[in-house]
Amino acid sequence: MERVLTGRHTAANGLLPLYLMRQLRLWQRRLRTRQQLAALDERQLADVGISQSERVEELSKPFWR
Known part of the structure; x- marks a missing residue:
């Protein structure tokens, strides 16, 4: 039996590179702002209304969070 891909599956696969680029940009922005x-x-x-403890907390986060 042959399996046929629908347009939904191929569209989702086509969006993966776009999603990855957006994630990379977000991670770069987080790194730069930190x-x-x-x-x-x-x-x-x-x-700017940020306490020292808030800064330490933000700087301790990994780039993906």
Whole structure:
């Protein structure tokens, strides 16, 4: 018996590269913004309303979270 792929299955496979590119961009953005957050001094953190403990918590996260 031959198995036939429907359009739904082929469309989902076609979206995989797009999904992967979006994930990579998201991970890059998280890495970049966390690097910028790490570079802020106490005054700048206060200006944006972030405490030192919030910064430490954010910087301890892996890039995929």
